[in-house]
Amino acid sequence: MPHPEPTDPLTAELVVDIAAAVTPAVSPDGRLVAYDVVAHGDAGGNAGGGAGGNAGGRPSGAILVAAVDGSAAPRRLTDGAARERAPKWAPDSAALFFISDREEEGSAQLRRIRPDGGEDTVETLTSRRGGIVGHCPLLDGRTVALLAADEPTAEDERREAERDDAKVWGRHLPPTRLRLLDLASGVVRTVDGLGDRHVVEVTQRPDGGPLAVLSWSTPELGHGVMTAELHVVDPGSGAVHDLGPVGAEAQSPAWWKHDGGWHLAHLAVTPGQLIGGLAVVDTVPPTTGPAVEHRNLTADMSVCPTELVQVADGPPLALFADGLDTALYRLDPETLRFQQLSKTPGLLAGLTASRSGDTVAVLASTAYEPKDVHAGPVGGPLARIGDTAPELRGIRWGVQERLSHRAADGLQLDGLLILPVGRARDDGPFPLVTLVHGGPYSRYADEFALNAVDCGQWLAAAGYAVLLPNPRGGSGHGHEFAATAAGAVGGDEWTDVLGFIDLLVAQGVADPERLGIGGWSHGGFLAAWAIGRTDRFKAAMMGAGISDWGAQAGTGDWGILDAALGGSNGWDGPGPHLHDRNSPLSHAARIRTPMLILHGEQDTNVPLGQAIHFHRALRHFGVEHEFVVYPREGHGLEERAHQLDALRRIRAWYDRLLRTRAGA
Template identity: 80%
Template sequence: MPHPAPQLTPEPTEPLTAELVVDVAAAVAPAISPDGRLVAHGVVANGGRGGRPHGSIWVTTADGSTSSRRLTDGTARDLAPKWAPDSASLFFTSDRAEQGTAQLQRIRLDGSEDIAKAEALTSWRGGISDHCPLFDGRTVALLAEDEPAAEDERREAERDDAKVWGRHLPATRLRLLDLETGVLRTVDGLGDRHVVELAQRPDGGPLAVLSWSTPELDPGVMTAELHVVDPGSASVHDLGPIGIEARSLAWWNHNGVWHLAHLEVTPAHLVGGLAVIDTVPPVTGPAVEHRNLTVGMSVSPTELVQVADGPPLALFADGLDTALYQLHPGSLRFHQLSSAPGMLAGLTASNSGETVALLASTAYEPKNVHAGPTGGPLVRLSDTGPELRRIRWGVQERLSYQASDGIQLDGLLILPAGRTRDDGPFPLVTMVHGGPYFRYADEFALNAVDCGQWLATAGYAVFLPNPRGGSGHGHEFAAMVAGAVGGDEWTDILSGIDLLVAQGVADPERLGISGWSHGGFVAAWAIGRTDRFKAAMMGAGISDWGMQAGTGDWGILDAALGGSTGWEGPGPHVHDRHSPISYASRIRTPVLILHGEEDTNVPLGQAIHFHRALRHFGVEHEFVVYPREGHGLDERAHQLDALRRIRAWYDRWL
């Protein structure tokens, strides 16, 4: 797998600034050509129009024998590169014609220019959300909303824009673009269902299509269905419903029989680990058997990737590391091919499956594109942040410890830059990850939300725990938080803090806690359970699980975490016991609250509710709302503000 990353810079040559954190470019979306010779990828960086990130498309040889060539100039959001079946041209989306509206573009790779000439293939009002070049070489399948009708334009012009809930979000439909004529036809047989993903059978046969009943996440993710669509006749064969959060469609063939696999939450659970589910699509009627191919595994599938000439590949989260597996057709079990320290993501394979490309990150190296044989070693093809090697980072250590009930846990410790454990104890900030079905891998993370090294370079030790509920340890580990958030997951975190105090790393009088999303919930929960923390940061966090079930994007899935909705009848409700707002009267810790004004995942009302409770009880706090932002921070000025504000908050109180 990836070669060992460069070690820590022995001597600092530059200070880490907030500008460097937010302006460093990031490699995204690798795509290996079908013949395995070339790898395309995107590069995203700040400084685009309106203060938002822009993207460019790059290409290089998969063996690293030539340097990367930039195909687009990066003045727009050029993203999502995908290859034509003959490996001679590249499709991608770009908003260069109209900011915020992506259209399909094509570049023919003749190698004659540094910046290649892109050909616009669509001018679809409303834009293109995804694309899939088909194996006939003449057709591209597109996902796009309906274009606005004259009546829609009249209503918008006259502000006659009442939203009828349930019909207020436009559905994405499957459309087929003829590259020779430019004609775009819509597949009508899917009705009003919202199409979210597709994959063509590698023999040039039908498309597997995943759809929801509605574009709304709740109930969309719980109403997923599979369909088989003939791209010639546009006829639709419905395979019936599949599980929650389904994604990553992958066809594969064994002994002449075509299978269709995908990822979904382990069947019969609303909360739990992902599983690989497989079926054999019948000629007519719905699929009658769905097999769990990962049952009992202690690792967690994160990506499933179709291979044209063989069984699918998959990435699995394995504790702090990531492993590459392949399905064995005979046993219907996944077998490990290789493993790598840290994070692997964005897996893509050649037609033969012998060569792969992906993003890899280790403790001191950010995600970059790597490629090579399936069994490794992989060669790094991109280098988007060489300036980061001039910074002295805090040493990142792996932690392994036991929870109070004996469960084995892991996490990471980042020591203050230039310091060793012998220099402790240090002020310690615990940063809790989101999800909760997420994890900290032994990778390099530096952004406005996961800012561990940002704090380490300012003299803080940073603890990154992986409590139960996260990925990397199989389904059962992840399912333990169902209806019990803030319980054992909190004591898992506390056990790690106690260990670091006992080891002399953490100063018990200078403890802070922070997190974003579910991590923001845990931070708010923690300061209602103990006064050990001298400062906290709650980013886009949940204060009331009942309100979250009723107003957040994920709805009933959040209710499964919190334990109830509030509409079961008069309280007290289970979710009241798990909501930080219920313990606001106990809080004495100064709190920094950060939230996006247009967040629909965790609506702004969660932060307002918590702010008003803290104000009522006279708790020192600062409440910051970022206009135009959703569940994260996209605009450069907001990212800079958050970084500086978080560090200043801990400098003030720790």
Template identity: 80%
Template structure:
């Protein structure tokens, strides 16, 4: 799927850095990002959201935009960006857009509609719901009169009546059907008290495919997923039974008059591993039988599955450093590649015929923007949200291919200091480890608080973006290797890449740093307990104790599978202690910067506090920073600025 060439001034091969174009933390934080593309059913228009800082609450807001899919007209802004306007979805007739917005009450998203029949600069939005619990997702139905909503139960907080009974402390999201003429909301009671996480209507206007969990809690929610078929007229429910871990993205498709229902889930029989595309033919009655893995044995990793009304589904696959578009062949029941694009593709959306797609695309020097075009390409760039970055001289980004110590082929990326070549080395090197661990560094533009490759490169650092085993893009076996063995082979994979860059004269062995967030933060903490080679480390929202993580983190049972246990299975010693950075704190001599959100439930703040106290006990130089109101990532502008400046200052001090 060819992409348009980037402008000649964007990137390290362009002219010398113009005056006044030095990259600042404010520029990084204040860039506008295109998200959530949605192509109209008729394929003529593409809507998307532009998210930017600048709101009075210090958090990002979103504005809705629309443009022609062929790029023949300039994008038109539909909303003013003063609220969180998100999740655009088209009406079946392509004449209006539904989206969610918290413009009436900050933090409580409601369903809105814009009719595209005016030419005013900012279109008038019509509020369609006043649901106190807020709307988390929506699906306009093909009858044109109904919208299926995922809406939370109302919360009890008035007058401090907010006692939390564990197991019932999170609001359940239920399937509700909104009649657009009367405004009446019906709850689909046949799903009982299950928490609904995904839905899709059959393309002939028939039933809804609905995915649910037993509870809103990730643990045990992700391992209790079930699939249902719901009649949108009668609200009758047909239970198809249990499906795999992390089930998501239901998609209908028809072959020879028979309706199939596919979805994404972790490879059957595993808690941790590659996502797979699972498929079944829903029976007229009773549970589904004979689910098939349509991606078994593939060496690439399905990332997104998209329903196409008039044909088999499309899917994006992580393919090493790149992303490929595939279509399911209905006869062979196998996915066939249509195209492969350097870098990252995401947010795939297709028109009714499946002949035209819109998505987000990013390459080494081009940030994510909306592109659209024929399914086989070429694609036209429709958005241009960060033109101010074109004056920056970026570090050259190289693709790396090398072998692990056991011979396993690996890939990664190297970003050289801006304006420098390999001949100018060796350089101070910061290794960035991705989170997950089921994630990857693609050959895309890296400029954020978490993926701060170019932020460091413009400050004179070489940056190694490592893709150790456990991540996506290389098949199930590659992804599942880390189960019960985190910090093992994935750690030596990272070392092999660093050793290669030292041997090639790129990295100065006396000025090495390591950095990561989430699972990458765990790896940074693990690294400094196993070697003194690093002169500085950053642990962002990282895990220090896998037993505590299994007992207190959102993912519970999945984290227990990664770390090797929970702690309650026996008096010990426990397998997870062998994989916990805390167990090796007495060995640490490397200065460590710890950054963590105070309200993080994915990796609770206690992980950072525990590690901080261990470092303090052993007299290790470190700095511990907690960001109020933040979860597993940083959203508030002031916090993002602080983190970017603090990270650079930390490496400037020690490297």
């Protein structure tokens, strides 16, 4: 439950400066867990071991290590003065590898540290121009697989110096290649058999055998995720065995052994689909030639796999989104079905396991506890071993309730309601702000989320009730639930959201005269869509949202996947196009609700043009709105000053427009 009495005010600075634990890694022997803690420039250290930060206001990170059994408090291994991340253990658990841009900001290099030492034991193992983007220590203890682009040539440097830098599209992004670092000599050799394919993940077979490598045809995201292939690579000879194409958004290759033979599983969108729930897909790599059979191990499940992790001595483990909660499963090798081991309220993420699979660590969050490192036996219970943000215990939170609602067509839906701080349902009706999640293949778990994007408790502290609905199209209810978004955005998902609002109005929680709506990314789209369908909302906020699905398919990172959501693209003929019907821009003439538009200037996921076009339409029709662009930001906000601005601006927008009624 939330803290019974307020002791400290919730300020924008506190929200932005919360340190966050990320990417835990259990040591192979199961005794220790390492993780990195990320914070912003002015966050400073705290009792939980927060990162130090940098003067530019972008996040930096420190590496911490703790005993899995909680016998020793977390201890910093690095000082957090740089962005240090992605800890991974040596196979003997005696050293820890991680990536750091300490030598040159923005150029990450591989470093190694002893867990029983400190900064004085750090070794820098690479000095590649352009840095590295990933690493995987191999089981021989002598080699680390690296993911890195080619270093710039003398000609590249000349062209850059002389600004002779025309970009040939399709060749303007250098592919990341698989390379093998010999720790004794420092020599790095490149696996040439993958050609110019862009390598995105690598996992070694648990017996020290070949590597499973996932690659794309190009680093361009939208086309890359559609052209993924699996390969088996011999780390000794560099020989490559191509297993052939895999599904959309393929990720997380994991080896497992059964009846003397090796299987290779991975996550991907349900086979044969572009839009829908993720599935665990399995194959038995043949001795030669491509894989001929890919089996969906999660078919017909009403939950959605989110992470897949291999272990040495058994079948893989997986996390599943299960409504508002998260469950841990293990594959049954006999039935080839996943069996639930435990279910936890709220969110679990970042699953990592010891070599035997007996010990696991995760990031866990519940309604009033932010994500922190929890560890223990695979069957549970898991105990919290991190204390990353102790300053939050002095804050009183709005009560967070679980909601259940049956849509008009009978589909069961869930969501969350956050009541104003210090208030109960009987104190209503309240001004209600509905925040729609992104994706749409995402969800609200019953977790604590407090940042510039997920700002429910920030608004609750200002006296608002906040609705966090999970409409169809999202995760947590199986493939069919998620697949309904294909070509139908703004349809049933919008009526799902409206149904939740009507429910809270009928229950006396929401004041029908003081309704607001907002969201980021797909949530921003749905906010813009909502105010083109109804005048019920008195204020709206669109963060990095889509206003024109045709332009999004043509210019956004995800390309054809956005076209599948919007229903069509602009090169299918003169129209009418389905994506026009599904675009908020097409309904701008109906809008009367004041709109706040926030967008990152360097966003390539949802390009800035989406916001500019919508701004011009609102200006044309005389709709009150405010359009804010954040320099240097992509599809979200990283810089501290920008996050502070967004939090204050969003609250001020709703305050001005939803508190005009007497007594508000």
